[in-house]
Amino acid sequence: MHDLKWIRENPDAFDAGLARRGLDPRSAALIRLDGERRAAQTRLQELQASRNETSKQIGIIKKQGGDVSAIMDEIAKLKEDIPLLEAQEKSLSEEIDGILAAIPNLPGADVPDGPDEEHNVEIRRWGQPGAFDFQPLEHDAIGAKLGLMDFDGAAKLSGARFVVLKGKLARLERALAQFMLDVQTEQHGYTEVSPPTLVKDGALFGTGQLPKFGDDLFKTNTGHWLIPTAEVPLTNLVGDSIVDEAALPIRMTALTLCYRSEAGAAGKDTRGMIRQHQFWKVEMVSIAHPDQSEAEHQRMTACAETILQKLELPYRTIVLCTGDMGFSSQKTYDIEVWLPGQGRYREISSCSNCGDFQARRMKARFKGDKGNRFVHTLNGSGLAVGRTLVAVLENYQQADGSVRVPEALKPYMGGLEVIA
Known part of the structure; x- marks a missing residue:
């Protein structure tokens, strides 16, 4: 399995290694999918933090005799959005892992080039x-x-x-x-x-x-x-x-x-x-x-x-x-x-x-x-x-x-x- 962090930092070297194996470049597609996954992870963390913070406010507002209906609506919306993001992040992770699992090891620098x-x-x-x-x-x-x-x-x-x-x-x-x-x-x-x-x-x-x-x-x-x-x-x-x-x-x-x-x-x-x-x-x-x-x-x-x-x-x-x-x-x-x-x-x-x-x-x-x-x-x-x-x-x-x-x-x- 390849190190995705290394691929992000060395896309040209990764694709060059694949080319020596007679394979098409894959770094751009992997980096794009990884960017989508990382964005989903970041947004998910933000929503989870917002849900936790908003939930804390409910008790405070109730003690003060205030109306919590707006906050409850916000939490309900977060409960809908979070599973969708979790599913998206999981799907992207599985797609990336599936691609990486099928890519062979890169040849060493001293391995002779040749098709057969x-x-x-x-x-x-x-x-x-x-x-x-x-x-x-x-x-x-x-x-x-x-x-x-x-x-x-x-x-x-x-x-x-x-x-x-x-x-x-x-x-x-x-x-x-x-x-x-x-x-x-x-x-x-x-x-x-x-x-x-x-x-x-x-x-x-x-x-x-x-x-x-x-x-x-x-x-x-x-x-x-x-x-x-x-x-x-x-x-x-x-x-x-x-x-x-x-x-x-x-x-x-x-x-x-x-x-x-x-x-x-x-x-x-x-x-x-x-x-x-x-x-x-x-x-x-x-x-x-x-x-x-x-x-x-x-x-x-x-x-x-x-x-x-x-x-x-x-x-x-x-x-x-x-x-x-x-x-x-x-x-x-x-x-x-x-x-x-x-x-x-x-x-x-x-x-x-x-x-x-x-x-x-x-x-x-x-x-x-x-x-x-x-x-x-x-x-x-x-x-x-x-x-x-x-x-x-x-x-x-x-x-x-x-x-x-x-x-x-x-x-x-x-x-x-x-x-x-």
């Missing part, structure tokens, strides 16, 4: 794609040859964009999740959390999925929503609260199932495990001091990259351009892992600094020497478990159809070296 993913900027690479003396297969073909990845069985149960993993592949998925959690908690200092995966409207509003992106989510008939990412419950843990400055940064991680309708991805990645309705993900969330959030963003991205380095999976890190950023982000790094079966890099983690955008929506503040201020919130995948499984299968496949187990995962696989 073609304008993202690569900033580094790690590792070299391996050379194969055979034609590498995509992960779904590898899983089918192993007999341990069943899309037809999943479709019979749940429809498209689901999978059933069996035997050693199911264990490999579990091993990856445990390995990621251990690295993020034991080496990087994140506190493990096991949050609810069903949340109410307010939580999704706080992190920015609602009201604009409801079609991308699954909703139950009880009014709860299935989380699209653990960012939602973890970040909202500090909502409607004031934390002590000394407690910052607060770093949390969670392994949860995530659910996405993929409404905006019709026809994309319909095969395999790249884009599914249900998937496991290890999420990282940081609640940071405003002065620390940029450094925290770099740190979080490095924590995600560490997982790929330990698994010896080649990857590249890119900074998203203004046209490819998420709604709540002011700057995002995507990490893309090399998939030899597809012959290209694919996203496996997205690490975003949201500034105080989400904190304003959920009223998350910290108490410091200068009073209460909004925290900065950050989130990132550390990593998407299913996509990491895909990367292991494709990068560690062998000519006979078997898959080597990465060295870092062998302790989690009971010492198993090859899945065959």
